Amino acid sequence: MKKYLVTTAIYSLLLKSALMAQIDGNVVKPYKADLLLQNADLYTITQGVLEDTDLLIKEGKIAAIGKDLSPQNYQVLDCSGKLIYPGFIDGGTSLGLVEVNSLPETQDYMELGKLTPQMQALTAVNPNAVAIPVTRVSGVTTVFTQPRGGYFPGTAALIQLNGYTPDQMDAGFRAVIMNFPSAAKSGSYDSRTEETIQKEAEKKRDEINDMLDKAANYLAIKEKGGELQYYPEMDQLSRVLSGNVPLFIEVNAAGDILDAIEWVKERELDVVFTGVAEGWKVADKLAESEIPVITGPVLSLPARQSDRYDVSYTNPGMLHKAGVRLALRTQDAENVRNLPFHAGFAAAYGLGVEEALKAITIHAAEIFRVDDKLGSLEVGKSATLFIADGDPFEPKTQVSQVFIDGYRIPMTNRHIRLYQEFLDREMKPSE
Amino acid sequence: MQKKTYLSCIGIFWILLAGRAQQHSRADLLIKNAKVLTITNGLLENTDVLVRDGIIRQIGSDINVPGQVPTIDASGKYLMPGIIDAHSHLALEVINESSSPITAEVRMRDVVDPFDVGIYRALAGGTTVSHAMHGSANAIGGQNVTLKHRYGTRDPENLVMKDAPRTIKFALGENPTRVHGRGKNLQPRSRMGVEAVIRNGFEEALQYKKAWEEWHESEENKEKLMVPPVYNSRLETLVDILEGEIIIHCHSYRADEIYMLIQVCREYGIDKIVFSHVNEGFKVAPELAKYTMGASVFADWWAYKFEVYYSTAYNAAILTKNGVITSINSDSAELIRHLYHEAAKTQRYGELTDEEALALITINPARQLGIDHLVGSIEVGKQADLVLFDGHPLSIYAVPQMTWIDGVKYFDRENDAADQRLKVNAEESLEPIYLHTEHHNCMRDVDFYFTGFGRNLFQHSH
Structure with missing residues (x-):
């Protein structure tokens, strides 16, 4: 009888709590x-x-x-x-920096100004972005997430797609992003003459050289223990010049790639090239320069109307054959989950399955200097x-x-x- | 001088006439020993397909024909019907006539651009038919045109699939409310307004129809002859919709707006309606199955704007399993090159069978465009739009090898030259470079209205 009472009491308690619960389901x-x-x-x-x-x-x-x-x-x-x-590694995304791309309120990948290398992508990564769990169930566990816009839009970060704070997601690699000013005509809306395009590109490259010269001065003063005012832009660029932070240069048109190779040589910089859409045209020169490349998206249109229809698919394979060290990227946010498909297309169109796998695993890890752990x-x-x-x-x-x-x-x-x-x-x- | 002008006029006349008279070609073709993905009759191993004058005449083993028929040995390769894209803006000079919330009178057939190299790139991905649509700026947009990708012609009419029925573009949600409401302070400003604009259009069309009926009646009675109504091609088109002569293809995302248009159409007795994009279609799948010609969706696009934030890549699978006629479309010059891969994604997101996945890009879009009796499967009597793959088309490693339309080969991976432009601007020494932009076109020609609404609208504006 006593036992019965106790059981009833327990049951009624359970029932009560079940009825009173306002939340269903398990997390x-x-x-x-x-x-x-x-x-x-x-x-x-x-x-x-x-x-x-x-x-x-x-x-x-x-x-x-x-x-x-x-x-x-x-x-x-x-x-x-x-x-x-x-886990697969995406070499270039804006994952975590944007929630809904048409809503400016949710875009955190672009700051004002041309020179903002101190802007930290990791600061703006939202660990609860809905796209993160959407991405990682595909086997993409690690992404390089980067700011864009201007000459030096900021410092990108390699992140693990798990964690409650940016620090918990930090995979231990940062790089300053730079956009190499293009001397190519950009799309059908570009109505500038050939001469203007060239002049404007040269002007922008001069501006970048000035910025780096200034940073070199800053670094020299810093190294000699001189007193410096708060100048975060120069401080971050000086870390690039001293070799503490690598520089990732976005460059796509064939002519720009050749110019960038020369420029990097002159300035004696430690760099990685990203994008490299027309790399196939200058693959030997790229290989010779020994600059690693993060290319993609593979599933994208050829850069020029005159290009063979499949150049975006074959570009990684052609770069690899020439001897370029290679990783891949989706350049996406919500559909980074497609990285294995980008790699699959590259594999089918000349890169081969084994190399395509390496491009999104060990080769990416090497370029991001985390091959001791990933x-x-x-x-x-x-x-x-x-x-x-x-x-x-x-x-x-x-x-x-x-x-x-x-x-x-x-x-x-x-x-x-x-x-x-x-x-x-x-x-x-x-x- | 006058005589010279006269002669050159005659010359131009003859050139125009020759262009008009030029019929698209049809050819004979024999494909041997292929693995034939018929779509409607399963996979046939080691099978021959015979094409005569652009039509599939025989499917079987060891077909032998007397005389010279171009023959392809397809041993070990997969043959499937040409891929059909139910939502595209390929080969169009302009896309949006955004001057009014209703522009049913304009026709995409008038702005077909045969020089778009995108047509060749689509062929290289096995896509033979695309539905070239008006944009999504207006609640009721222009009339679309179904194209066959007969690349190489300079006459736009040769691209038009003349035996396809008429279709028209509708659009709900953010795009029409942004362009007209926010951009011009005109109805619709909200999803309520979109419904009102469509209902007003239908009611005006009914009045217009009645006015003509009354005038026709009065014609018979000479004593009471009335003044005829003013001809209005916009209202003519809306009447044709109400009479079931035009299939509606409606740009839509959210479940509420999809449900709204289903209700409106039921009320006006319209059953020829296909919903396009329809990212939240999965929420109203039973309704879509019961009352419509189905949904044409993206495989995995989402989050590029707010109305697609609550999407799922399992949309196509949920729709298919609920009995909705479902297709996968591109709306993009990039995706149209690999719709077979987009269809394959439904095997990751919802584990569709090979048959279900392939139907999404063949017979199902054909049904939605009203051309399933002509194309969309490999069957005797159908038009010989065919693609040969070196592996199963749903495999990531499959590479399209050859594409035929009406038995004529338009793409050959082994033998085609790299540069496929039909027209080159001799004055342009510097060729423009396009970098991952301008792929998506639903809102092209209306970017004027976006100033101040964020810098990415042009990139992501489906």
Whole structure:
């Protein structure tokens, strides 16, 4: 009887709390898990494919790789028939810096002025951008997110797509962005004469040279311990000149690329070229310069009307063949999830699957100087990886689990929740 | 002097006449041993397809024909019907006539530009038919034109698919309210106003129709002969919509506005309506299935403007599984080059079957354009618009090899020259470079109204 009363009391309490609850449903959060992934095919990138092999995730890192690792106290995830890849890295996006692109209130990728290298993308990254969970379930775990506009729009940051604060997302790499002034005619709305275009480009390049000369003075004074007033623009540029922060130069037209190569040589700068849409035209010169390249979007129109229809698809392959060090980018925000498809097109049109994989894993990690922790499946590296049921470049492949720095990422986002809610609506139209 | 002018006039006349008289070509073709993705009858392994005079005449094994028929050995390759894009702005000189919230009288057929190299690039991606649409500035825009990508002709009429029915562009939501309401202080300023503009248009058309009917009646009765109404091509077009002679293709995003137009159309007895873009179509999928000719969607575009913020890449899958006729469109000179890849994305987002995914870019858009009896599948009697891929078209690694329209080859990856421009400006020594802009065209020609509304509207303005 007593027992019955107690049970009733418990039940009525439960019922009461259930009735009083104002919130339904469960929230799935990322959580750190030590986990043994068993019997997968590991696409290590740096050590080939290890078939039917185990991988141990411990304290955020890949703690062991091998056959028949003993589970001991670890939770085990059976990955038979599954493939494991290191997380994909997008070499150029504005992810987190924009929410809805037509609404200026939600655009945080562009400051006023031509010279704003001290603007930090990481400051404006919104860790709760709806596009972040939409992106990472595709296996894209890491992106370079960058400001744009002007000559020196700001400092871009490499971020992991998990974390509650920008610092938690920080993947440990920054670079100052520069737009190389173009001497090309830009689109059908550019009505300037050839001469004007050339003159204007030269004028802008002179302005940039002046800025860097000024920064060199600033650096000289700084190094000699001189007293300097607060001048954040010059302070950041001086870090570029002293080699503490690399410079990423956006340059696309063939002629501009050649000019930029010469310019970089003269100024003795440590740079990476981005965009490089017409790189295929000057691939040998690029290779000779040994400047690494982040190219893309691959799924884009050829730059010129006269170009062969597929030059954007074949550009990465042609650059690779010439010997250029290469990573890829989507230059997107909400559809960074398409990075594997950009890589797939590059693979199909000359780059090959293996090189395309490297371009969005280890080669990107090298260019971003984080290859000690990202870009391949190796013991000691970050457990930033994903499990798929097939080739991740193929659209029909499903990614079943993503890990970022050992955090197990919830395989959901707003797109998926809308699917779950509306696939089979309860209320149907009446007759 | 006068005689010279006279002679040159005759010359011009003959040139014009020759251009007019030039019929688009049809050809014979035999494709051997292909894996044929028929769309309507599954995958046929090791199959031959015979084309005579631009029409598919025979599908089978070991077809042999006497005489000389151009023959393609397609062993190991996949043959599918030419891809159809139900929403495009390719090959158009202008896109928006944004002078009024209703411009039903204008016709895209009058502004077809055969020199657009984008047509060739679409062919190189296997797209043979596109629906060249008016823009989305107006609640009721202009009449669209269905094109066959017969690239190489200098006569716009040769691009027109003459056996396609008439269609017209409608547009709801942000674009018409921005252009007219915010840009010009004219109705519509809100989604309420969009409904009002459309209803007013339909009511005016009914009055116009009645006025003509009354006049025709009075014609029979000589004593009561009335003054005829003034001819109005805008209202003529709206009457044709109400009488079911024109298919509406409506630019739309949000579920509420889609539902509104479904209700309005039901009230006026219109059932020929397709919703385009329709990012929130998944929310009203049962209604779209029941009352409309379906939805033509993007595979994954979202968040470029507020009305597409609550989108899902699973839209096409939800619509398909709810029985909505669904297609994937481009609205972009870039996407139209790889619609087969866009369709493949529905296998990641919703796990559609190969058949369902391929239907999104073939027979389904054909149904929405009213041309499914002519194209959209590989069947005997249909027009021979065909694409040959080196792998399965839904694979990321598939590369289109050849494209035919009416049995005539317009694209050949192995043999085509790189520069495919038909017209080069001799005075232009410096060729412009386009960098990832100007792809998206729904709001082209109305950028004037955007000053002060943010700098990215031109880039993202579908």
